[in-house]
Amino acid sequence: MVSPVSGLGRGKRRNVLQNPALINSAPYGDGWLFKVKPVQLGRQTSNLLTGKPVVQWVQDSRSSLRASFRQPPS
DSSP states (O other), X not given: OOOSSOEEEEXXXXXXXXXXXXXXXXXXXXTOOEEEEESSHHHHHTTXXXXXXXXXXXXXXXXXXXXXXXXXXX
């Protein structure tokens, strides 16, 4: 899973398994999947993208992910 920071997974939301639509309808409410406890937050947040570069990064990541699902496994 792509994440802006690395760390340890903490606290899963089991209700999303019963209602996966929550991921899209309420990602910042009941639709979150898990929390991450960052390991090197200060160093990693200084490298975060902001503004227009984020939009391009998201589009590129989405295209790459879709392409990986279209290709047959090696």
